[in-house]
Amino acid sequence: MMAIRELKVCLLGDTGVGKSSIVCRFVQDHFDHNISPTIGASFMTKTVPCGNELHKFLIWDTAGQERFHSLAPMYYRGSAAAVIVYDITKQDSFHTLKKWVKELKEHGPERIVVAIAGNKCDLSDIREVPLKDAKEYAESIGAIVVETSAKNAINIEELFQGISRQIPPLEPHKNG
């Protein structure tokens, strides 16, 4: 029997960058052009294998609270990871990403895996944020970064696999 580990993941980022769409693609493999803004607390789970463990992601969506540019401390409490999303076609959303990182450092757990998702990479012909900028910034804060498209299912699995890899195993994997 593989051990199941529950990993709380909180989503951060401006309204409209595609947070709900990323979760919807990851959990249900579905994209909805008219996804309705989340009302009330929203929460989805998906379990994926990682080494000799199973990682059960408990993904918390902001329920629209991000428009106040701060979230209740309970939103972050106990999180193993945060996914901070920006929209590659909106420089503003990359600028605010840095505010979200600051907010996370102030109110989030001391040890937390930070994953940055540059979403809407299917729209790279109207890109405003170079991947190089995102990579440099991610490196400066010790975060992982990937460009995603919830619409075209690009790098969504990889985003969460990247998080899994940053979570130290409970028991070291024995070979043989």
Ligand code: GDP
């Ligand atoms: P949230 O407010 O951050 O949760 O963003 P939503 O998930 O509600 O998405 C906002 C808008 O962006 C919606 O109209 C989505 O259909 C659209 N969207 C989300 N992800 C993508 C993507 O990867 N590519 C494109 N082209 N549009 C996307």
